[in-house]
Amino acid sequence: MGGSGGGGGGGRREAIERELKKLRAERDELDGRIRLLESQLGAVPAGVSGAAAGKGVEDGACGGSVACQRRVGNGFARDDGLPADMIYRYSRHLLLPDFGVEGQRKLSQSSILVVGAGGLGSPVALYLAACGVGCLGIVDGDDVELNNLHRQIIHKEAYVGQSKVKSAADACREINSSIKVVEHHHTLKPCNALEAVRKYDIVVDATDNLPTRYMISDCCVLLNKPLVSGAALGLEGQLTVYHHNGSPCYRCLFPCPPPVAACQRCSDSGVLGVVPGVIGCLQALEAIKVATGVGEPLCGRMLLFDALSARVRIVKLRGSSPDCTHCGKNSFFTEQDFQKFDYENFTQSPMSDKAAPSVNILPESARITCQDYKNLVDNGEPHLLLDVRPAHHFQIASISPSLNIPLSMLEEKLPTLETSLKETGEASTLVVLCRRGNDSQRAVKLLHEKGFASAKDIIGGLQAWGRDVDPDFPVY
Secondary structure (H helix, E strand, C coil), rough: CHHHHHHHHHHHHHHHHHHHHHHHHHHHHHHHHHHHHHHHHHHHHCCCCHHHCCCCCCCCCCCCHHHHHHHCCCCCCCCCCHHHHHHHHHHHHHCCCCCHHHHHHHHCCCCCECCCCCHHHHHHHHHHHHCCCEEEEEEEECCCHHCCCCCCCCCHHCCCCCCHHHHHHHHHHCCCCEEEEECCCCCCCCHHHHHHHCCCEEECCCCCCCHHHHHHHHHHHHCCCCCEEEEEEEEEEEEEEECCCCCHHHHCCCCCCHHCCCCCCCCHHHEEHHHHHHHHHHHHHHHHHHHHCCCCCCCCCCEEEECCCCCEEEECCCCCCCCCCCCCCCCCCCCHHHCCHHHHHHCCCCCCCCHCCCCCCCCCEEEEEEHHHHHHHHCCEEEEEEEEHHHHHHHHCCCCCCCCCCCCEEEHHHHHHHHHHHHHCCCCCEECCCCCCCCHHHHHHHHHHHCCCCCCCEHHHHHHHHCCCCCCCCCC
8 A cells, every 4th residue: 555655656746746847938938028028018109010020139049249239139239329218217327427328228238148147247147237238148057956955046046956047037037028048958068158159249257167267268269259267266366358459368368278277167166256256246337348348348457356355356367369369469369279179188177166077086995884893883884084174174064983083283283193093993994984985085095105004995985975875964
């Protein structure tokens, strides 16, 4: 009876999920039709009807600057006059002597692609939408996760598990239903980047990894697009404008990628939620300046932001290098070369933090699984669990009882470790743990060299423990 009841419950759940999927699809279709009709209503002056009212850019694709100039859904009439509702909406822009009607018109005729709908991309997309960019493209292949929400303010709890692009696009349309929002539901890669970027006037790099940074820069050089690039990590951020008004491309400054150890991500080192918000707002500002020709963009200059001391510095960058292999006078890098280029291999780092490679420097005999360790504990076997994460990581969550000695301090703390190991018994096993199973291997390697022959590491670390043994363990 129990098996039959479980099967019935499963069948009902599947039916509900199918019905929800169907209703969501119908809702999306209705939303699209409503937005189209609203844009047509707002674009057509009184007395205009019929075929003349239906001429605009279709949903799902942005034809670039030409298409956006012809688009009437943003409220700009064909004679370049501003309708009353648009004057009211953007009146605070129009009152600025340095921006005014001409600045707003140029912005409405521009198309901007935001690569990444995360901590940086959230404020970029929201402000560009609110300010009235003609065509806003958003590209991202990830789904919304709960640990995104402290910094990725464009997303809501209700969208957890759904596409970031869908969430971001919906938020932008809620702010400004008169603009064109194009959804690119994929990760930008060499095989699809040229096709996507070609349709836009300006590109905003709101990503968080080195291979993608090189790829986007190369793509913008090939297609001659200005690139507004930003980065945020920990309590610091920076931004500049590449390949515009004589400014260098990314390869001009960094022809060779920095060491992998120097390229941390917020998933490794953390980030205060406000920091990408600050940098993202400034990226939106720079994109607007480039689109409208208002002000002096950060070309040949880089802004450095230190949140802890509330200091902002501007440093001068060297100009575009004539010897650059990608943007120099004698560049030989082609679109075909771009599509074949392996950026992950070039930088020795992955584009996605979900595909981060694991260290593999120990023999199998020096490693145990999480289940092996659980069996060791359940059987009461004498051992010492050594946690080699940084102290502030240990404070977040830990397996008790365990001894915390950060990897960076392990060699100098060996006497402490030896004393603790003796207290557990002569035949005790030394088990080493970290967050993901990489630092623990490095620690065991060092311990073996120092005479701790019994040391073994737990494969996959605390993330594996939370996944395979204790689902209630707080993974971070």
